[in-house]
């Protein structure tokens with residue numbers, strides 16, 4: 001039975017707000033005209049892959065942009081459409097933009113048309129006209145109007161759930177408010193283009209000698225593309241993985257952060273695509289599925305592979321990035337034509353399982369890549385990964401009929417990459433675990449999932465590109481010990497000792513980010529916040545500014561710990577200790593990427609020092625046979641900051657903290673008041689904050705001291721705050737003189753402002769050699 005469905009007539013976008021970027025222009029549409037229903041361009045509907053009972057749905061067809069009109073008097077039903085060129089081609093018909101037709105059905109676009117998902121790129125053959133268009137797009141970018149394809153790349157940050165105590169859990173999609181994202185989305189520039197350091201047109205022309213890549217057996221097309229990326233030689237993980245993957249093996253790859261893992265799997269995937277016969281149906285279907293735990297990473301990987309593909313003259317694969325926050329319909333369309341699909345598990349599952357034959361084509365992929373595998377195969381993403389893997393391997397009735405055929409899983413290669421693997425996971429992946437081991441007892445689910453990965457070989461090739469180290473070789477590690485209550489002051493001091501360095505400060509809570517950012521800003525430091533409760537636009541803007549402005553400081557939760565590939569991060573400061581050794585590795589991995597060097601400094605209270613040393617020892621455990629304690633001492637130095645200097649910085653830090661706390665307490669009180677007022681209104685009672693407070697009196701419990709302080713801070717008057725600001729300004733204008741020490745006296749004291757400008761007397765920095773604090777290196 002043919003099912004006919006009436007589609008809502010397409011609205012043509014109009015806007016009263018000229019500042020809002022519009023994808024389509026307002027067009028004069030033809031008036032609706034009566035049409036013959038049997039003459040319309042009906043489209044057959046593909047059935048969902050997951051539907052068990054097809055009965056009654058065979059032959060389902062749909063039509064768009066047709067209104068069903070019932071005559072009130074006669075009861076006769078007729079059909080009207082304003083774009084029916086397929087039926088009756090009217091003469092002199094007003095032009096209707098084709099785009100309208102393409103987009104019909106995506107309801108939200110009637111409201112907002114500033115960005116398209118645009119994640120599928122056509123990386124081939126840019127004509128002069130295209131280049132011109134690109135330049136134009138660049139120009140509009142600087143005007144604040146972003147080309148749609150770039151806006152898509154911008155909408156990438158993962159929305160993490162975070163509890164009050166600041167435990168940030170990078171859960172996937174779900175909780176996201178699409179409307180908010182759409183509203184937030186358009187910002188200047190594509191963060192991921194910036195992150196990936198896209199070459200300019202002029203730079204494009206320069207190619208480097210890539211003979212060092214030749215032993216890997218790549219085609220000249222791929223070598224040319226690598227040459228355009230200016231990567232003269234492969235990194236160790238690329239050298240080891242590429243030939244194994246090209247030889248058809250499953251690979252589990254481990255290599256330190258920033259060591260080029262993306263291209264270690266990206267290059268062989270692209271190479272395999274290029275080697276497909278011209279008429280291979282796979283050229284028009286997905287060849288690889290790359291799953292990543294976070295949106296930003298997925299987009300980074302997508303951009304990275306697209307950059308490689310854009311250097312291929314002809315016939316490059318198309319790449320689609322499928323993450324939450326963007327329209328499912330559009331992503332489905334992109335997926336339909338993509339050869340390489342990168343995405344986060346939640347949205348991937350949502351799109352793949354939405355029907356339209358996508359699952360059937362995804363089942364034929366030749367590569368499944370699990371990036372940041374330890375993260376993807378653990379809590380949070382487990383369920384969605386499991387669903388994807390089950391669906392990819394599930395045989396349909398027609399497949400079952402072909403009993404002799406090999407498992408569909410055996411057709412595909414599985415590539416698993418990370419900088420960190422739990423020992424148990426590593427053993428499991430390498431096929432070496434003993435039955436009854438820790439993993440089996442404690443993580444039955446992971447065991448199950450590993451089986452689901454369905455390696456085609458009993459033992460995948462385990463490649464550990466740097467078995468001695470998880471940390472980048474250019475990384476120096478240090479710790480600063482201070483009283484727990486003085487962490488803010490010491491953070492300020494460490495930053496002062498590192499003038500003009502692009503620094504990333506990690507905290508374990510959103511509230512700490514909220515507090516530390518204004519604390520540092522009050523002290524004239526260029527601090528930017530980043531946490532999961534920020535609006536997406538603000539998050540992207542922070543990353544963008546951090547990327548663009550040398551010497552800026554990003555204060556972030558662990559949302560920034562994995563994968564962010566920002567060039568030139570010189571200093572990582574762990575304001576709060578990382579909760580696990582792996583987090584330490586990933587946080588610290590945001591600096592010293594590739595051949596670069598960088599420092600990682602932990603700020604510890606005395607009671608935290610022992611734990612930190614254990615953690616660092618664990619990270620370096622594989623280095624050699626020395627005792628853990630000896631290793632930790634070797635790898636992490638205690639930085640001996642001159643306490644007299646810190647004492648001189650204290651008055652300004654205290655003032656700044658008082659001001660930052662007051663602003664936050666006021667904001668908090670304001671939102672609490674609003675909440676309680678609303679609750680009282682809902683209950684139909686009067687709201688009296690004093691009454692509430694007096695009823696709470698006497699109930700002294702945990703946190704009451706803090707609450708008292710908060711209350712005092714919230715009550716600070718405008719005048720008092722102004723006075724504090726003036727005092728702080730005065731202090732910041734003064735030189736910080738270390739005074740007593742003959743050493744510093746001879747050096748003429750310390751001018752903090754000139755230090756900030758990178759002009760200070762570096763002797764100020766005290767005895768902290770080896771971490772880039774001084775000129776000794």
Ligand SMILES: Nc1ncnc2c1ncn2[C@@H]1O[C@H](COP(=O)(O)OP(=O)(O)OP(=O)(O)O)[C@@H](O)[C@H]1O
Nearest residue numbers: 231233234235257258259260261262263419563565
């Ligand atoms: N052969 C190469 N030569 C020089 N640079 C390279 C090479 N391969 C990759 N890179 C660059 O190194 C940087 C890090 O690469 P990538 O993001 O793949 O690292 P990663 O190992 O995945 O890091 P993480 O574990 O932190 O995610 C990127 O900016 C990339 O462009």
